[in-house]
Amino acid sequence: MTTASMVFALLFYLAALVFAGGLLVRIAGYARTPAPLRIPTTPAPTTIRGVVFRMAREVMLFESLFKANLWIWALGILFHFGLALVVLRHLRYFTEPVWFWVAAVQPFGIYGGMAMVLGLAGLWARRLLVERIRYISTPSDHLMLVLLLGIGLSGLAMQYVAHPDVIAVKRFFLGWLHFSIQPLPDSLLLYLHLSLVLVLMIVFPFSKLLHAPGVFFSPTRNQVDDSREVRHVSAWAARMDVERPHG
Amino acid sequence: MAETVVAPPYRVIPIVPELKPGAMKEVRSFVANEKIQTALGFPGQLVEDWQEKALARMGELLGKYRSLRVYMDACVHCGACSDKCHYFIGTQDPKNMPVARQDLMRSVYRRYFTLAGKYFPWLVGARDLTREVLDEWYTYFNQCSECRRCSVFCPYGIDTAEVTMAAREILDSVGYGQKYSNEIIGKVHSIGNNLGLPAPALIDTLQGLEEDVKEDTGVDVRFPIDVKGAEVLLITPSADFFAEPHIDSLIGYAKVFHAAGISWTLSSMASEAGNFGMFIGNYDQLRKIALRIREAALELGVKRIVVGECGHAWRVAYSFWNTLTGIGAGATDPFALQLQKQLDARYRQPTHICELTWDLIERDALRFDKEANDQYVVTFHDSCNVARGSRMGDFAGGQFEIPRNIIRAVANHYVEMADHTTREKTFCCGGGGGLLTDDLIDLRVKGALPRMEALQEVVDVHGVNFMATICAICKAQFSKVLPYYKFDRRLVGGVHQLVSNAIILGETH
Incomplete structure (x- = not known):
């Protein structure tokens, strides 16, 4: 077994812990924080069912973004849907036998990779070329795109430039899942790809990537518009009714 | 002041205006005096330890309002909101873009409440809460009418009004309130x-x-x-x-x-x-x-x-x-x-x-x-x-x-006026959210621009x-x-x- 296998295996345990633990802490924080006032934004659904549909449209179709700006929407869709396909395709490295639906999306995964890279390139171009987007960008906004582009490009390069032994890669990750460290093929491209993924996993809970869980907790999007029919009082506000009923 | 205020010209093609950084930095609503402040139980003037107090209040609000907490984290700087604010359209001051207005607070949030901002402030645009930053808060959070138009377009529903409200609450709590709103509440x-x-x-x-x-x-x-x-x-x-x-x-x-x-x-x-x-x-x-x-x-x-x-x-x-x-x-x-x-x-x-x-x-x-x-x-x-x-x-x-x-x-x-200016996409009149005061007339006139454009159209076409x-x-x-x-x-x-x-x-x- 090579040192690289050992290092990557350990780093992936660490990254998985940071990723999952960090996200859990964040999500628990969002969930625990009260939303004392009803602030859904129009068009606000009047039922929970309506909220589920609204959230689904928001998360799967980027409805609000569509209303806002077609360019950002198209590039965002290209990137996120591409990424989703890529992630699904990568499930084959963690499952044996490969789930049938994961096998079914295999041929599309590679187009997902291309879409993802195209979308990212477009988003970065926007960030560099459009004056007002450049104005609001921080170095981390650029670096995040570089990181994701790096992951996408190194992944595509392994498909089209230097093909590592994917059977061995799969053996490594299946082993990793069971705390048994298997040799990782000797490929600089693969090391680069995996290193960038590690960075992404570790950065995720501490960065703007929190928009992913955040959207589900956004009060303007997840609240039912029923404030006249139902009395909503958070715990800290309810105490006021008892202690200071006259203000 | 009112004499020098002129309406901005209508946009020939309603495209995004070019940025004029600092265009509105001098337009500051009058600060509340001691009498107005103390009547509401706020400190009469900026307290000595304002930085400590402001950060403590911010921490408290982050624990009390899920909106603020989620909205501080979730923004990806995509720019969807950047051309949606009537004050930005009318003034061209980039700090009147909803995302930039939020970032006035987000930069401070990152500095004191996130790991990245504590250790790599330059990387994530984190800033110390200096007197300049506090003044900037006062200026630009009193240039938001809390109309929530940006929230309609944000992919995460980030509502700048929630951020503005939190900022004003923090400012009040350190003795830096706005005269117009606080005087009215007193009345x-x-x-x-x-x-x-x-x-x-x-x-x-x-x-x-x-x-x-x-x-x-x-x-x-x-x-x-x-x-x-x-x-x-x-x-x-x-x-x-x-x-x-x-x-x-x-x-x-x-x-x-x-x-x-x-x-x-x-x-x-x-x-x-x-x-x-x-x-x-x-x-x-x-x-x-x-x-x-x-x-x-x-x-x-x-x-x-x-x-x-x-x-x-x-x-x-x-x-x-x-x-x-x-x-x-x-x-x-x-x-x-x-x-x-x-x-x-x-x-x-x-x-x-x-x-x-x-x-x-x-x-x-x-x-x-x-x-x-x-x-x-x-x-x-x-x-x-x-x-x-x-x-x-x-x-x-x-x-x-x-x-x-x-x-x-x-x-x-x-x-009807043009679709993109009515119903949930309506433009604020330019005077809402505690800004209906003569000391902000310049902002009010400029902020009315998108509505006036839409009105002009139906005046011309339909009389x-x-x-x-x-x-x-x-x-x-x-x-x-x-x-x-x-x-x-x-x-x-x-x-x-x-x-x-x-x-x-x-x-x-």
């Missing part, structure tokens, strides 16, 4: 309404109105106040009592009650629908101001609570009153039940005056002479708080349809000469800024002003 508590109209003057005004309407129509339309046992308690913005064109809508409400034979009353204790507690993001004030209405309702023993034409007041009433005061339905706790048992559950509580009028129209309980409004070609300006923060009727979008239905029922000529709206702030703001855009200030008016013109009163009941 609500000491006198009963935002305009500082004492009860005797109010009673006098109402008597005068009764005489005017009698002279005008020959009918004894009453304007009752403090009548115990009335069915309806009307809560309306105090501007309705004497400002033009507001007063014409008050006459409209009175005529509707008269024609429908509904007994109603105003309250001298709660002679104000507006609630500037929302503007400054202070839950205590928001609640305290709303509780006056609860007290008045309990004391007068009314069965229904109806709210007049006021945008943010309707948001507070519709969305927050049930939470704050129990004016609503569905409560199980003793505090709220005390009032909810008294209120008539057959009606929506609270009811918007437009809901009441439209219900009556649908039941054929009102008759109109539509030709009385024939001199008008009417358009409707959706007020931001009604459009994006409330509803009317029991169907989604009722807040858009019901006022329009009323207009079409009382006037023959009605046209529109009346822009109806259901908000006291919109009415006051437009009356003031319309002349800057070469319109007649009387072009704006209330929906119930049109109702008043057309309603047939007949015999008194």
Whole structure:
């Protein structure tokens, strides 16, 4: 077994812990924080069912973004849907036998990779070329795109430039899942790809990537518009009714 | 200052304007003095340890409001909101882009509340909370009308109004409040309404109105106040009592009650629908101001609570009153039940005056002479708080349809402004959210630009000469800024002003 296998295996345990633990802490924080006032934004659904549909449209179709700006929407869709396909395709490295639906999306995964890279390139171009987007960008906004582009490009390069032994890669990750460290093929491209993924996993809970869980907790999007029919009082506000009923 | 303020030119093609960094950095609303501040329990002036106090308050708010907490984290700087704010469009100051306005606070949040900002501030745009940053907060968080247009377009629903409210709350807590809003809140508590109209003057005004309407129509339309046992308690913005064109809508409400034979009353204790507690993001004030209405309702023993034409007041009433005061339905706790048992559950509580009028129209309980409004070609300006923060009727979008239905029922000529400027995409009048003050006239004139462009279009194409709206702030703001855009200030008016013109009163009941 090579040192690289050992290092990557350990780093992936660490990254998985940071990723999952960090996200859990964040999500628990969002969930625990009260939303004392009803602030859904129009068009606000009047039922929970309506909220589920609204959230689904928001998360799967980027409805609000569509209303806002077609360019950002198209590039965002290209990137996120591409990424989703890529992630699904990568499930084959963690499952044996490969789930049938994961096998079914295999041929599309590679187009997902291309879409993802195209979308990212477009988003970065926007960030560099459009004056007002450049104005609001921080170095981390650029670096995040570089990181994701790096992951996408190194992944595509392994498909089209230097093909590592994917059977061995799969053996490594299946082993990793069971705390048994298997040799990782000797490929600089693969090391680069995996290193960038590690960075992404570790950065995720501490960065703007929190928009992913955040959207589900956004009060303007997840609240039912029923404030006249139902009395909503958070715990800290309810105490006021008892202690200071006259203000 | 007012003399030097000029309206920006209309955009030939409504594309995104180029940035003019710092264009509005000198436009600062007057700071509240010690007397105004201490009356609300805020420090009289900027406290010594303001940085420590501000950060502590920020931490507290992050724990109390999920909105703030999620919105500080979730922004990806995508830019969807960047061209949506009327103040940005009108001023071109990049700090008036919603995302940049949020970032004034987000940069501080990152510095003190996130790992990345603590160790790599330059990487994530984190900033120390310096005096310059605090001043910048004061300037630009008092250039946001909390209209929530940006929130409609944000893929995560980030609502800049929530951030602005939090910022103003923090500023107040360290003694750096805004004169206009805080002075008005003081008046609500000491006198009963935002305009500082004492009860005797109010009673006098109402008597005068009764005489005017009698002279005008020959009918004894009453304007009752403090009548115990009335069915309806009307809560309306105090501007309705004497400002033009507001007063014409008050006459409209009175005529509707008269024609429908509904007994109603105003309250001298709660002679104000507006609630500037929302503007400054202070839950205590928001609640305290709303509780006056609860007290008045309990004391007068009314069965229904109806709210007049006021945008943010309707948001507070519709969305927050049930939470704050129990004016609503569905409560199980003793505090709220005390009032909810008294209120008539057959009606929506609270009811918007437009809901009441439209219900009556649908039941054929009102008759109109539509030709009385024939001199008008009417358009409707959706007020931001009604459009994006409330509803009317029991169907989604009722807040858009019901006022329009009323207009079409009382006037023959009605046209819409451009789609991207109406309904939930409506542009703020430019004076909402605690900015309706002369010290911000430059901002107000510039912020009205997108609405004025849309208005100009229907004026040119359809000959529109009346822009109806259901908000006291919109009415006051437009009356003031319309002349800057070469319109007649009387072009704006209330929906119930049109109702008043057309309603047939007949015999008194």
